Amino acid sequence: xxxxxxxxxxxxxxxxxxxxxxxxxxxxxxxxxxxxxxxxxxxxxxxxxxxxxxxxxxxxxxxxxxxxxxxxxxxxxxxxxxxxxxxxxxxxxxxxxxxxxxxxxxxxxxxxxxxxxxxxxxxxxxxxxxxxxxxxxxxxxxxxxxxxxxxxxxxxxxxxxxxxxxxxxxxxxxxxxxxxxxxxxxxxxxxxxxxxxxxxxxxxxxxxxxxxxxxxxxxxxxxxxxxxxxxxxxxxxxxxxxxxxxxxxxxxxxxxxxxxxxxxxxxxxxxxxxxxxxxxxxxxxxxxxxxxxxxxxxxxxxxxxxxxxxxxxxxxxxxxxxxxxxxxxxxxxxxxxxxxxxxxxxxxxxxxxxxxxxxxxxxxxxxxxxxxxxxxxxxxxxxxxxxxxxxxxxxxxxxxxxxxxxx
Amino acid sequence: xxxxxxxxxxxxxxxxxxxxxxxxxxxxxxxxxxxxxxxxxxxxxxxxxxxxxxxxxxxxxxxxxxxxxxxxxxxxxxxxxxxxxxxxxxxxxxxxxxxxxxxxxxxxxxxxxxxxxxxxxxxxxxxxxxxxxxxxxxxxxxxxxxxxxxxxxxxxxxxxxxxxxxxxxxxxxxxxxxxxxxxxxxxxxxxxxxxxxxxxxxxxxxxxxxxxxxxxxxxxxxxxxxxxxxxxxxxxxxxxxxxxxxxxxxxxxxxxxxxxxxxxxxxxxxxxxxxxxxxxxxxxxxxx
Numbered sequence: 001x002x003x004x005x006x007x008x009x010x011x012x013x014x015x016x017x018x019x020x021x022x023x024x025x026x027x028x029x030x031x032x033x034x035x036x037x038x039x040x041x042x043x044x045x046x047x048x049x050x051x052x053x054x055x056x057x058x059x060x061x062x063x064x065x066x067x068x069x070x071x072x073x074x075x076x077x078x079x080x081x082x083x084x085x086x087x088x089x090x091x092x093x094x095x096x097x098x099x100x101x102x103x104x105x106x107x108x109x110x111x112x113x114x115x116x117x118x119x120x121x122x123x124x125x126x127x128x129x130x131x132x133x134x135x136x137x138x139x140x141x142x143x144x145x146x147x148x149x150x151x152x153x154x155x156x157x158x159x160x161x162x163x164x165x166x167x168x169x170x171x172x173x174x175x176x177x178x179x180x181x182x183x184x185x186x187x188x189x190x191x192x193x194x195x196x197x198x199x200x201x202x203x204x205x206x207x208x209x210x211x212x213x214x215x216x217x218x219x220x221x222x223x224x225x226x227x228x229x230x231x232x233x234x235x236x237x238x239x240x241x242x243x244x245x246x247x248x249x250x251x252x253x254x255x256x257x258x259x260x261x262x263x264x265x266x267x268x269x270x271x272x273x274x275x276x277x278x279x280x281x282x283x284x285x286x287x288x289x290x291x292x293x294x295x296x297x298x299x300x301x302x303x304x305x306x307x308x309x310x311x312x313x314x315x316x317x318x319x320x321x322x323x324x325x326x327x328x329x330x331x332x333x334x335x336x337x338x339x340x341x342x343x344x345x346x347x348x349x350x351x352x353x354x355x356x357x358x359x360x361x362x363x364x365x366x367x368x369x370x371x372x373x374x375x376x377x378x379x380x381x382x383x384x385x386x387x388x389x390x391x392x393x394x395x396x397x398x399x400x401x402x403x404x405x406x407x
Numbered sequence: 408x409x410x411x412x413x414x415x416x417x418x419x420x421x422x423x424x425x426x427x428x429x430x431x432x433x434x435x436x437x438x439x440x441x442x443x444x445x446x447x448x449x450x451x452x453x454x455x456x457x458x459x460x461x462x463x464x465x466x467x468x469x470x471x472x473x474x475x476x477x478x479x480x481x482x483x484x485x486x487x488x489x490x491x492x493x494x495x496x497x498x499x500x501x502x503x504x505x506x507x508x509x510x511x512x513x514x515x516x517x518x519x520x521x522x523x524x525x526x527x528x529x530x531x532x533x534x535x536x537x538x539x540x541x542x543x544x545x546x547x548x549x550x551x552x553x554x555x556x557x558x559x560x561x562x563x564x565x566x567x568x569x570x571x572x573x574x575x576x577x578x579x580x581x582x583x584x585x586x587x588x589x590x591x592x593x594x595x596x597x598x599x600x601x602x603x604x605x606x607x608x609x610x611x612x613x614x615x616x617x618x619x620x621x622x623x624x625x626x627x628x629x630x631x632x633x634x635x636x637x638x639x640x641x642x643x644x645x646x647x648x649x650x651x652x653x654x655x656x657x658x659x660x661x662x663x664x665x666x667x668x669x670x671x672x673x674x675x676x677x678x679x680x681x682x683x684x685x686x687x688x689x690x691x692x693x694x695x
Contacts, residue, residue, distance in 0.1 A: 023493035204428035232614025302418035330522025
């Protein structure tokens with residue numbers, strides 16, 4: 001009887017420990033799943049054609065051109081590039097003529113096009129033969145049989161076009177433009193601006209709260225900072241939209257107040273609690289003996305703070321700042337609401353910009369599932385994931401080194 | 408003498424600057440709170456809280472959004488609380504100091520710092536598409552639950568860390584097993600801190616927008632959900648919609664203030680509850 005009781009007890013203990021172990025490993029499993037899903041969806045983009053699904057780009061059969069980048073295709077069809085020389089090809093006539101399906105009646109009597117469009121391949125071939133400088137964007141179906149033009153093999157979207165592209169027009173025809181530079185730049189500008197504003201204020205409050213404030217003041221300050229951290233980001237965004245955006249518009253006399261600066265200010269307010277809490281903890285961890293030694297040597301309180309407390313806790317402060325940057329880079333809603341979301345490379349903070357999270361939030365709803373646009377947004381998600389992972393590992397390294405130093 | 412004077416002036420001016428900057432930060436918070444509370448309070452009425460939105464969301468109330476947020480928050484907590492608390496217990500009471508535990512800790516920290524929009528992408532890919540839940544309460548709750556998990560784990564761990572080791576040793580010395588020690592001695596003592604942490608995490612989850620944008624919420628849905636596979640409206644998303652892309656942004660401004668007011672009140676009340684609980688329990692421990 002007693003033995004059985006022991007066995008049962010042991011069984012429950014083992015079961016409990018197993019349950020705990022499983023729960024403990026859940027976070028690791030989630031991270032692995034996130035990586036798996038994000039990257040598998042995102043990598044699909046690099047298996048997609050440069051031009052829209054189901055279409056081809058065709059030229060005259062004597063045209064020596066072999067390859068075009070998405071940027072070049074866009075410029076050609078937007079009539080920004082007008083001669084073949086600019087594309088590095090020697091074509092008689094040199095002038096580029098663009099042909100879309102709608103343009104066919106300009107070259108060929110409309111009545112002679114068959115009802116079921118069965119003779120379109122010959123028609124397109126003939127038009128291409130007649131015009132040596134022509135480039136055509138036509139459905140793939142019309143180039144399968146009896147087609148004499150040269151179909152350009154443009155290949156898939158590659159890393160270089162994605163990470164080096166300067167234009168983000170995910171729905172552009174005939175070639176989607178997935179250049180992340182403007183979006184990455186926008187993210188960096190806004191976050192940098194935010195941290196420049198938040199750093200002095202955050203440090204000031206942390207020093208004040210850790211070194212100067214009386215117990216009573218500290219008791220009031222702490223819940224206030226906690227509350228600041230608890231307010232939903234969408235409320236900050238709303239506040240920014242109705243207060244800060246008009247304020248910036250009036251102050252700088254701009255056409256629109258939705259600018260990078262508005263984003264930076266809102267993000268700075270949101271990053272403050274992170275910086276304050278961590279920096280304050282770091283400042284408080286300075287051994288009392290060190291501070292007292294400094295005071296005993298005749299330094300006053302301010303000198304002690306500058307020469308002893310801050311240098312001692314600098315790694316903790318750095319960790320707080322880096323985490324604050326991480327929070328600013330990943331913040332979605334507030335930025336989406338106040339920065340104006342223009343996907344152009346910003347030159348000043350007084351222009352509308354767009355960040356990585358805001359792009360995902362704004363466009364994912366409209367991107368058809370499984371399409372190139374959808375997958376491009378997942379690649380943006382991957383970039384964001386990698387950035388925050390790096391930031392977090394940096395912080396962990398800093399605190400690890402710090403621990404060793406103290407030991 | 409001159410040096411001493413300069414030293415004094417330096418300190419005084421530095422302290423003044425610190426004080427002024429701190430006041431600016433506090434004033435900023437009161438400005439935000441005051442602005443929204445004052446403007447929102449005029450909109451709040453019983454009808455606003457219990458009626459459906461009307462006239463392209465420019466009139467009426469926000470009842471379905473309140474219920475939606477409630478559903479999503481409760482759902483995420485059902486998922487995150489048990490797993491998070493168990494995980495916290497494992498990390499603090501059972502796990503040793505090996506590389507595996509260090510890895511799990513790093514992973515938990517990393518999960519906590521992943522931007523919420525990435526959770527949204529992941530939730531959409533896994534719960535909505537792969538598992539086929541569609542945009543639904545369950546998909547949104549699970550996504551929010553993932554977001555809350557690291558917070559719950561950290562809270563539990565911190566609470567357990569504060570329990571002095573002598574209590575555990577005392578219990579073990581009396582012949583209790585490890586399980587009995589954890590359940591009967593450690594957990595009851597850590598309970599107040601765990602609860603306050605959980606309350607604060609509810610506040611964080613209820614205000615999140617990005618994770619539910621593509622997993623649970625509807626733009627406009629003037630009815631209540633009937634099962635966990637239904638779409639819902641939610642307060643934070645509702646505020647986003649009516650303040651940026653509604654049918655008539657100017658006309659729905661009043662509704663936006665009201666919604667922001669409700670969102671802030673949720674956080675404020677949860678914070679007050681957490682603080683009150685903390686005080687209540689700490690008094691109780693002292694009298695014992």
